[in-house]
Amino acid sequence: MQRPGGSLQSGFSAKDIGAAGAARGVAWLLTARHGGILALVALLLALPLFLPNNFYYDIAIKTALNAIVCVGLNLLIGYAGQISLGHAGFFALGAYASAILTSHYRWPGLLAMAAGALGVALVAFLVARPILRLRGHYLAMATLGLGIIISIVINREIPLTGGPDGMSVPALRIWDWRLTGAVTWYWISAGALVLAVWVSLNLVESPVGRALRALHGSEIAAETAGIEISRYKVLVFVVSAVFASIAGSLFAHAERFVTPVEAGFLRSIEFVTMVVLGGMASTFGALVGATILTVLPQVLTAFHDYKHVVLGAIMIGVMIFMPRGLVPTLMSLWRRRAP
Amino acid sequence: MAEFLQFLFSGLTVGAIYALVGLGFSIIYNASHVINFAQGEFVMLGGMGTVSLMLAGLPMYVAIPLAVCLVVAVGLLLEKFAVEPARNAGVITLIIITIGASILIRGVVEVALGKDFHRLPSFTGETPIIIGGAALQPQGLWVIGALVIVVAALRWFFEHTRLGKAILATSYNPLAAQLVGIDVRTILLVSFGLSAALGALAGILTAPITLTKYDIGIMLGLKGFAAAILGGLGSSYGAVAGGLALGMIEAMSAGYISSAYKDAVAFVIILGVLFFMPSGLFGTRRTERV
């Protein structure tokens, strides 16, 4: 847990005590798990007031689902210090699992989503151990290779996946309800996002979460403290893959259509950029990054042609000038202001 | 037999391209331990640059060297403005920077030249040479020949010129190189410029065969990287061997197994090498000191 400011000096005045009380109140609010989630819920409840039509609801849905992927990816990249350039592969696997199982085999939606998540967990588990033995560039390339292989398979297995043209996805059915419509899916995505953020924050503030951060800090010291490095790397990889898979399944039912583009290298890079832009090792940073990079290109249509130019420039600029990302950099500046 | 020869030729040709791209990766990696994810864009820029210069009216024999110079300039700019400011940053930072650079370059070309395929004329015509029943494109001979010349030239450069030896020294031990007066920053610039030239050359050589387009750099870059990894990151000869091997494995599996999954071959190889033989065929093994 982070608290702003340094330790209090000895020798208080009444003003100091009042200020300390206020500071502690602010600190409670600033604690991610309490104030942060409350703020997020408030924001999500209020947002529909500002969304004029379905087009904007759709952007909000996509933002929320991207954010779920990023929250999971941030656990891997920001907290555990690993990297994945292939996470879109897991997203797409979840999406296509839902699409195929509900469309070709008439499975109930939630069961398909669970099956997708389980399948992705299995794939992630199988590749994680050999992949995560690698470091740095080798790890990046291995995850990249994995993501591309998944995208190629989706592209080529046309009878199953519809190939490059994609396939349509039935609406999500839960018991008697047929869940369609941008507004409905806004609430579903928002709820899923809050859940994802809550789960992620829980994990970070737990012995397991500290173990993950420790292995980022110093693998050898972590091992000496009894943390089995490879076991925890596999764990966080699988967890982040499952986040992506569930977001993918929701995406499939929300958009009613999936294409192999969702598995592509560029999609994976977008996710990583969102995490890095917003701030690594910051769950809310991941949200900010996802929001900025989902909303901006959509809303500013002039941007759209230059989307890649701007994306590339942002990636370079952020990494050079704010290598820790927006939210941690801004928070450092804030903390340096408070005496 | 004719079929086998056909696959062999096409495998060698595309393998030579992968080798050139892989060489580019290798040279930059040796000098700086940076994986330049924008390497593929140098290839694309070579082809697309030549195309646009020719569209502007320049004859091919002027457009080609000019395009190479332009790509070298891009390489130098990349090093100066994107890589150097982040010299001491972590691996993830550098990866994202070079990926960002590749996206930026691709975006600029997309806006400037559109999304269409473009073609360059073959250097010495289209009439295939028949050997043993298989048809070999003359352009393919240009590609393979260029690789041979490049390898020989690089060997001479690294072993017999001061600058080349300085680059080698920097790759073995940057600190020691600095201490004997080698300006490591210059070495880095030269390495990027050299890799850019190699990439551009590969792009120009292959454009008559495979056509060129704003996004061909992605796959070529990744496959060139697969070549470098297969050969062993850090070994230039390894990159060449890896590229040729990759090209041939790709051609053979496309021909005899399934052409639909041709692209997957490179990535399966990447994973296989990384899992079982991370130092590749010829690379140096890294040990970690505590």
Next chain:
Amino acid sequence: MNVLQVHGLTKAFGGVHAVADLSFSVSTGHVHSIIGPNGAGKTTLFNLITGVYTPTAGRIMLEGEDVTALTTAARAERGIARTFQNLQIFFNMSALENVMVGRHLHSPRRLLASLVHLPVIKRANRDAHDRAAALMERVGLAAYLDADSASMPYGALKRLEIARALAAEPRILLLDEPAAGLNPRETLEIDQLIQSIAADGTTVVLVEHNMKLVMGVSDHILVLDYGRRLAEGTAAAVRDNPEVIRAYLGAGIAGGHV
């Protein structure tokens, strides 16, 4: 009772024998020091005991159990804790969190419980927090309770590592040059800290160059040279041993503070 026993331990790097056929025992509750000129194999020995290196030959026994084939984490589970010559602080975490990580083996580690923040996790967080704070006070870092590890001075970080190691409630604590880079006042504080740790019943094994510290705090000293045992015994015995003097004279006056 011997908490740690090493039999015929050998570690060869190519042709170089960093540690050669070394055997010794460490008795419970005592402070054992390992000294020797630079390159004598002291840190290699620590790395072998903690499992960072695999021995070329020999066995390591922890309270009678052969741990030679176990991983570092598994040995930690059996009660070995360690600090590092080159600090291995988790600079991405606060000072307190560094010490909390030391509680890992005594904390609940089930994934699902962590994901939903069951009460057992909440209690564990508070427990780790309180114990870590207490340990930081014990090692004299009360002033840094709210600090980021990245902003702490070197001497404080050395003590932070000790606090982290103690958090694991180890049976045997290996300290790798705890006084390196410290001024005389800080060295005295480390001296007192080591004595207090030993007084609590934790066995301490120390690698050190600072002879004054070693002679003052040790119950037993092992002298290494070129990876082999040169001499062994109490401080007095070792100090007057002619072989030891000869080995150190070769290293020069700068080798130790006598």
